[in-house]
Amino acid sequence: MLWNRSAPYWTGGPWNGQTFILTPNLILLQNTNVNVSLVSNEYETYFIYSVANPNFVAGLIMGASGQVKQMYGLKATKNWFQFWFTPRLTCEVYAYCGAFSICSDQTQPLCACLTGFKQSSKNDWSLQDYSGGCVRKTQLQCVNNSLTNGKSDRFLSNANMRLPYYPQFVPVRSIKECEKTCLNDCSCTAYAYVDDECSIWVGNLFNLKKLAKGDLSGKTLYIKLSASGFSSSANDNINRGTVIGGLVGSIVASLAILSFIMFMYLRRNRTSKAIKGEEGYLVAFAYKDLQNATKNFSVKLGKGGFGSVFKGVLPNSRFIAVKKLDSLSQGEKEFRTEVRTIGNIQHVNLVQLHGFCSHGNKKLLVYDYMPNGSLNSHLFHEKKSKILDWETRCKIVLGTARGLAYLHEKCRDCIIHCDIKPENILLDEEFCPKVADFGLAKLRGREISRVLTTIRGTRGYLAPEWLSGNYVTTKADVYSYGMMLFEFISGRRNSEQIKDEKVEYFPTWAASIIANEGGDVLSLLDPKLEGNADAEEVRRICKVACWCIRDDETHRPSMGQVVRILEGVLDLALPPIPTSLKVFADNQEFLLFFMSESTH
Known part of the structure; x- marks a missing residue:
């Protein structure tokens, strides 16, 4: 979607055959009273939808924030209702953080410059206007397809990233060839090599996003920097590391004795805690044990928005309900932290969490079994x-x-x-x-x-x-x-x-x-x-x-x-x-x- 016929202002992402990837609600619309389709050929590309019911009217409204709203109305009463809106997260607004900036809905401020880049305007950023994005601290050596100062540019890897939209695909046979292709093209600013496919990006990079730890959809993006830019970034890291290292060293030394004391205490009380696992502490189950308890998840009690629930029985004859969580992208540490929080919540009218299991990508929660089922x-x-x-x-x-x-x-x-x-x-x-x-x-x-x-x-x-x-x-x-x-x-x-x-x-x-x-x-x-x-x-x-x-x-x-x-x-x-x-x-x-x- 363009603003003033030229500037990209909002995007629904690429079309995957059913919907734009950032507007999954379109699938919901197709299941109701709306016909949705995309027409794309060598002459034109446009999206069209129509309301099947003649008693309804529909419209799209885009606000100043870049948010698009789907409205429905009744012709008879002229009452309007909002059906859905997108994007739901600030970081999904196109180019919200500007060029060469990473957006994160989980941090404040939302935007941060990539390594090797700085804020284009500190004053604008202080006013929470990030649209100007970031600029390079050191300019690239490759200018007009020739090297300056006899130095070559290099690439800095950024792991667990959501890749920018609209890449150019290059037919190569290895990641080395992919890197060389981008290095030899002065307009190329980044590349990625995923599933034996080389993608490169030309010009400014927008909509970069660092994904949560453990999110398996994350990819590695290689950003082009000048060789001297690499040096300055390294020095910055060394200086910060020296200060932090001294501080950490003193803390570690003072905690060494305390750690030893805690180790001895925990070792002495390990047996008693294991026994208390059945009396109030969360139990960390092995995946194989839950497979056995549920007879390989054969007795299904139901399915909800977070996953399916299965009936099981422990060796001590205690009945349990095991919930297999779907589409969970959290890392191990975050998962255990949230589970511990849920486990600490106890009330007579709340289902008690008995334990959990974290086995690779498989995350399960173990609850007390409710014999009379759901209401x-x-x-x-x-x-x-x-x-x-x-x-x-x-x-x-x-x-x-x-x-x-x-x-x-x-x-x-x-x-x-x-x-x-x-x-x-x-x-x-x-x-x-x-x-x-x-x-x-x-x-x-x-x-x-x-x-x-x-x-x-x-x-x-x-x-x-x-x-x-x-x-x-x-x-x-x-x-x-x-x-x-x-x-x-x-x-x-x-x-x-x-x-x-x-x-x-x-x-x-x-x-x-x-x-x-x-x-x-x-x-x-x-x-x-x-x-x-x-x-x-x-x-x-x-x-x-x-x-x-x-x-x-x-x-x-x-x-x-x-x-x-x-x-x-x-x-x-x-x-x-x-x-x-x-x-x-x-x-x-x-x-x-x-x-x-x-x-x-």
């Missing part, structure tokens, strides 16, 4: 033997709220779950609810903070701020919890009920009943309960749900407040009907489009 298998089940009575539902409603309140307000670092739904509420032998999968987003290298920029969760439970691109807080969990409360009452998924033309969208119906103080709240109740419920409890839970799904997150209660309301400590005023529910009530087709089940 969805009972809440939406037609068999009478599995029907949850009203008293049990109230117990699960309150226990789940307590677990979330603990994650949000009692942990040392606030944890936002990001995917609250019945599938992630597990039940023990006494139907005590246990919130599962908390903290797992951090295992994928996504910082759980106020700025959560990568969409997670399940359609139908997602708060509006997920889709609008605003900051995400604990109130996103509150919204998901509120949507789940409606399902506790009705015994059916909200998204399933709108598929029946004779049934009004349940949250809208419930909100209208609650808004009328004389409304018949028992008419909202799951028919399988045959009216066996306390009307005031039904009304209280409905009121909580309506407040939890307010469009403005600041108007939603905290989970701590929800707990106190459910316990009867706090009272709750009648909630207004959220604007989104009013819109959905008049546009069932639009609602069905946005509430369709799919996991991001």
Whole structure:
């Protein structure tokens, strides 16, 4: 995408046959009501999409930050909704850090110059304007295809990099020939040799990114520097090394005795700690042991956004649930750090982590087995033997709220779950609810903070701020919890009920009943309960749900407040009907489009 017809301002990355690699949401669009295609030939290249449903209109909006938003609207009401936006991370904005600069969403400042380069304008960088990028500390010796001063340029390797886009491929037979090709071309600034293919880049390098340690997609990029530039970089490193070395040396000397004492202490207590592994400490399992415990992962309990879960039994006859994590790029140290954090979180309404396994690229978590499975298998089940009575539902409603309140307000670092739904509420032998999968987003290298920029969760439970691109807080969990409360009452998924033309969208119906103080709240109740419920409890839970799904997150209660309301400590005023529910009530087709089940 060009700005003023010339300057690259944003890119979706190359087309891979289905989507642009930096806009995976296009695949999601193709699964709904949008036709997507790319036309490219010797005369022209253009991207086109069309909305199949004549009642919808769609548009793309690009803001000053380089972010592109996909908007959908209803012709009848002229209401617009944001469906997705990209790029989600600052470092994906094209050339955000300028030339010869590395961008990292995990550090502050976001941008840093490559070795051998310096900031083009320190004043601009101090104002957080990195667009000018970096310039060479020492100019290349190769000028106009001839050498100056009789010196040759050299290459500095940069490991674990995401390679720049749009390389030129050169037919060579070895990495030496690849290097020579770039060295002999004065306009060539970098090369990479991956899978026996030589790629070179000409001119300025943009969109460089250092990947997380352990990310297997990282490649080595060789940047061309002058020979004298190599010397200055080496001297800088030697000077820094001398200072740091002296400091480290003194620290090491003072810690030597302490290390010996700690070694003797740990050696003496190793046996007792191993025994305590079954009583509170996380157990580091061998992969082979978990294979044996799960009969080679043959009994599958389910699959979620983070991976599949398998049933197992340890030699001591203890039943376990083993989760095999998918697409995990963290290194060993980072993985163990995050696992230790999760393992230290203990609450009666949270699933307890028992141990873990890190075997090469295989990362597994071991939990206590929940004999009654997940809430969805009972809440939406037609068999009478599995029907949850009203008293049990109230117990699960309150226990789940307590677990979330603990994650949000009692942990040392606030944890936002990001995917609250019945599938992630597990039940023990006494139907005590246990919130599962908390903290797992951090295992994928996504910082759980106020700025959560990568969409997670399940359609139908997602708060509006997920889709609008605003900051995400604990109130996103509150919204998901509120949507789940409606399902506790009705015994059916909200998204399933709108598929029946004779049934009004349940949250809208419930909100209208609650808004009328004389409304018949028992008419909202799951028919399988045959009216066996306390009307005031039904009304209280409905009121909580309506407040939890307010469009403005600041108007939603905290989970701590929800707990106190459910316990009867706090009272709750009648909630207004959220604007989104009013819109959905008049546009069932639009609602069905946005509430369709799919996991991001």
